[in-house]
Amino acid sequence: MNNNETIESWGWNRFLEKTSGQYIRTGTVRGRILEVRRADWLVIAESPENTMTQYNAAVSGTLARDAGSGMPVTGDWVTLRLPESGGPGLITAVLPRYSKFSRKAPGDVDHDRIQEQIIAANIDTVFIVAAAGHDWNPGRIERYVTLAWESGASPVLVITKADIAENLDELIAEGYTAAPGIPVIPVSAKTGIGITDLTAILTAGKTAVLLGSSGAGKSTLLNALAGTDLQQTREVRADDHRGRHTTTARTLFRLASGALIIDTPGLREIQLWTDAKGVDTAFEDVERFASQCRFRNCGHTGEPGCAVQAALESGDLPADRYNRWRKLRREADYLERKTNKAAELAERERWKDLTKTIRHIKKDTKGLR
Numbered sequence: 001m002n003n004n005e006t007i008e009s010w011g012w013n014r015f016l017e018k019t020s021g022q023y024i025r026t027g028t029v030r031g032r033i034l035e036v037r038r039a040d041w042l043v044i045a046e047s048p049e050n051t052m053t054q055y056n057a058a059v060s061g062t063l064a065r066d067a068g069s070g071m072p073v074t075g076d077w078v079t080l081r082l083p084e085s086g087g088p089g090l091i092t093a094v095l096p097r098y099s100k101f102s103r104k105a106p107g108d109v110d111h112d113r114i115q116e117q118i119i120a121a122n123i124d125t126v127f128i129v130a131a132a133g134h135d136w137n138p139g140r141i142e143r144y145v146t147l148a149w150e151s152g153a154s155p156v157l158v159i160t161k162a163d164i165a166e167n168l169d170e171l172i173a174e175g176y177t178a179a180p181g182i183p184v185i186p187v188s189a190k191t192g193i194g195i196t197d198l199t200a201i202l203t204a205g206k207t208a209v210l211l212g213s214s215g216a217g218k219s220t221l222l223n224a225l226a227g228t229d230l231q232q233t234r235e236v237r238a239d240d241h242r243g244r245h246t247t248t249a250r251t252l253f254r255l256a257s258g259a260l261i262i263d264t265p266g267l268r269e270i271q272l273w274t275d276a277k278g279v280d281t282a283f284e285d286v287e288r289f290a291s292q293c294r295f296r297n298c299g300h301t302g303e304p305g306c307a308v309q310a311a312l313e314s315g316d317l318p319a320d321r322y323n324r325w326r327k328l329r330r331e332a333d334y335l336e337r338k339t340n341k342a343a344e345l346a347e348r349e350r351w352k353d354l355t356k357t358i359r360h361i362k363k364d365t366k367g368l369r
């Protein structure tokens with residue numbers, strides 16, 4: 001471990017300095033979650049020798065009980081009680097997050113189990129990694145862009161495997177449409193193009209997260225940026241198909257340049273965790289037309305003076321883009337109704353408990369009167 005490392009070299013910043021005061025108690029140090037494992041957490045923290053040291057850690061009972069903000073995720077800053085003698089450390093609090101990338105937790109849609117899943121916390125840049133080739137999907141990119149804007153970090157669209165693109169210029173144009181106002185950077189780990197462009201965006205002490213489908217080339221890109229094999233990647237051996245590797249954990253790495261990168265396993269589903277406003281932020285082109293409609297509450301479905309319909313007719317707004325915007329809007333509205341309903345149910349349960357308690361108290365005090 002490099003002794004010149006400080007918590008700043010692991011991403012500690014002024015926001016954290018300002019907001020963490022009340023959480024840091026004597027006997028605890030500040031640490032950052034490098035990886036969430038099945039049963040424990042890998043944390044890099046200040047050690048008594050004033051160096052940065054890795055510890056395995058568990059979560060304190062109190063934190064596990066009232067983890068209102070959820071259990072620690074990769075990128076989180078926490079307070080850690082250092083291990084006494086070789087045992088695991090104890091995470092006692094999760095510090096306020098200045099950004100987080102979330103999606104709706106995958107699971108059964110029918111059972112009202114509507115939950116946020118935080119993929120990574122305290123990130124400055126979201127690299128949306130989309131591969132050229134058969135897996136190219138602008139609709140999926142739009143979902144990532146929507147969630148990335150919601151995260152509080154700045155999105156960047158990275159088109160990987162540029163070497164296999166049949167028409168790279170077309171993909172780049174589609175990328176700019178799907179991700180308006182966001183840098184679009186084509187790269188290839190095979191030929192090396194774009195790697196210096198991406199390196200230029202990385203900053204020492206700032207955190208980026210790589211997000212995208214499985215096989216998009218995230219780990220390969222991480223290795224190319226690092227200039228060394230930080231992550232094993234999946235090179236399928238033709239003869240026996242063994243030696244396959246897919247990323248299974250979300251892990252934070254520190255490059256020699258000092259930049260911090262979180263590699264993640266591919267996400268199969270990327271369901272929204274935002275409201276209609278969040279969708280509109282990612283569709284500023286549609287929004288711009290909508291703001292020119294004659295009626296403020298225009299539904300864009302045939303009302304007189306509808307600028308969205310006019311843009312569709314003139315071709316200024318591609319029909320595909322418009323349809324995907326409508327679909328995401330519907331999904332966000334649905335989610336909002338469901339979460340409201342879930343909140344309502346929780347509230348009703350709380351009242352049920354409360355009235356029960358009151359009834360008990362009344363019963364208990366009856367004999368005293």
Ligand SMILES: Nc1nc2c(ncn2[C@@H]2O[C@H](COP(=O)(O)OP(=O)(O)OP(=O)(O)O)[C@@H](O)[C@H]2O)c(=O)[nH]1
Nearest residue numbers: 161188189190214215216217218219220246247266
């Ligand atoms: N042609 C080409 N292939 C690439 C490039 N980058 C990655 N690949 C290949 O794409 C496959 C998947 O790459 P990975 O880096 O493992 O993908 P990943 O996104 O990390 O996948 P998960 O860990 O499953 O999420 C591997 O076979 C890579 O060799 C590239 O720039 N060009």
Ligand SMILES: [Zn+2]
Nearest residue numbers: 293298300306
């Ligand atoms: Zn309209």
